[in-house]
Amino acid sequence: MTFPVVGSTNTQLKEKIKSSPGAVFDVIAADTQTGGRGRLGRSFYSPAGGVYFSAAYPIAGNEKNVPFFTLLSGLAVSRALEELTGAKTLVKWPNDVYLNGKKLCGILTERIDRGGRTHLICGVGVNAEIKKEDIPAELAGKMTSLRAEGLPVPDKTALIKRCVENLDALVYEKDLLNETSPDIVSELNEKSFLFGKPVFYQGRNGVCGRINEDGSINILFGEEEKRIFSGELLPISDFRSPI
Numbered sequence: 001m002t003f004p005v006v007g008s009t010n011t012q013l014k015e016k017i018k019s020s021p022g023a024v025f026d027v028i029a030a031d032t033q034t035g036g037r038g039r040l041g042r043s044f045y046s047p048a049g050g051v052y053f054s055a056a057y058p059i060a061g062n063e064k065n066v067p068f069f070t071l072l073s074g075l076a077v078s079r080a081l082e083e084l085t086g087a088k089t090l091v092k093w094p095n096d097v098y099l100n101g102k103k104l105c106g107i108l109t110e111r112i113d114r115g116g117r118t119h120l121i122c123g124v125g126v127n128a129e130i131k132k133e134d135i136p137a138e139l140a141g142k143m144t145s146l147r148a149e150g151l152p153v154p155d156k157t158a159l160i161k162r163c164v165e166n167l168d169a170l171v172y173e174k175d176l177l178n179e180t181s182p183d184i185v186s187e188l189n190e191k192s193f194l195f196g197k198p199v200f201y202q203g204r205n206g207v208c209g210r211i212n213e214d215g216s217i218n219i220l221f222g223e224e225e226k227r228i229f230s231g232e233l234l235p236i237s238d239f240r241s242p243i
């Protein structure tokens with residue numbers, strides 16, 4: 001179902017699932033969002049010319065590694081973009097897709113437990129047709145679009161379909177919320193935007209290492225390596241001191 005304008009496709013899909021937990025929902029898409037939501041309570045800039053959609057994934061709820069869903073979502077989108085546009089994108093742990101050092105796509109995953117059923121929602125916003133000159137000044141240098149990078153903009157329905165098919169295969173066919181796959185972990189590491197980059201995490205400077213089979217990422221703080229399971233890693237070059 002595609003709408004010209006919604007507040008947020010994630011919110012709309014969540015409300016539908018909550019009001020009819022037994023029904024089957026798949027995808028809600030929109031041409032524009034007036035209240036696009038990002039991680040950590042942020043807003044997501046969603047003008048016309050983007051591809052915004054949310055897909056529901058019913059799961060049992062007792063899978064061994066549900067948080068891995070976010071990384072699988074990034075991988076599914078990155079693969080779809082390469083398949084349809086040739087773009088060699090990278091996945092920025094845990095939830096963004098980058099192209100040429102800038103954010104091309106944001107992903108917000110959410111979980112709903114209602115009426116004895118569990119759904120995961122994968123919400124994807126791809127900057128597709130936005131022209132370079134229309135990128136707001138505060139996002140310039142951080143955000144890009146397919147068009148701004150001189151890439152073809154695929155048919156939006158085809159892009160959504162491919163993303164959803166790719167994620168279906170990873171979640172259901174390969175059962176990667178329960179099973180570990182060295183091949184998938186290798187692919188995630190090959191596509192890892194942060195690998196080897198200096199990052200700022202919870203007041204400390206570190207260097208990003210590999211993504212692990214449980215979805216965590218290693219950070220080297222001096223001599224000490226830690227597994228990070230959640231939060232935000234800011235590449236040092238992106239960090240702006242408040243003074």
Ligand code: BTN
Nearest residue numbers: 008010037038039106107123125
């Ligand atoms: C982020 O950058 O922190 C994640 C952004 C996720 C944006 C997508 S657009 C479709 C879906 N609906 C939303 O409100 N958010 C997600």
